[in-house]
Amino acid sequence: MDAAFGQLLHVTTRAIEVAGVAVIVIGMFFAAFNFLRERSREGAYHELRATLGRAILLGLELLVAADIINTVAIEPTLDSLAVLAGIVLIRTFLSFSLEVEIEGKWPWQQARPTSGHSSENSARTELVDRPH
Structure with a gap:
């Protein structure tokens, strides 16, 4: 691999890693700021x-994404692939856990009806209540 291209990939992965950390830190400050501003509002903690x-x-x-680029393009060894597999497994577990925390349901579950009726019951009620 060309040395300049390898250096460009290395700089790119570092930039993506810095962006990832920045997103987490900025998101943390943004969430805290919004919470402190609206803490008396109901649901502020959930938000x-x-x-x-x-x-x-x-x-x-x-x-x-940075780890994938690093593993596939820069350092394609079995050791780095094993590390990437572990990172992806951990990230997947964290993603599912956070999804459940945020949405209150597993990603593959349908959204819960807000009115307390199932959509089937709502459709039936709509048909019955509609003037003929």
Whole structure:
């Protein structure tokens, strides 16, 4: 591999890693600022956790992207591939955990109805209540 290209890839992965850390830190400050500004509002704590969780998820995505570039393009060894696999597994677990914390459901579950009725019951009620 050309030395200049290798150096460019190395700088790119470092920049993506810095961006990932910056997203997490800025997201943390943004979430804290919003929480302190609206802490008396109902649901402010839930919003704090959701905003922080989203920032962590986005930051993790960037950090994993940097690791993938590093493993595939710069240092394609079995050791680096094993480390990448471990990082991806940990990130996937964290992602699912944060998704449950933010949304209150697993990613593959449908959204819960807000009215307390199932969508099937709501459709039936709509048909029955509609004037003929």
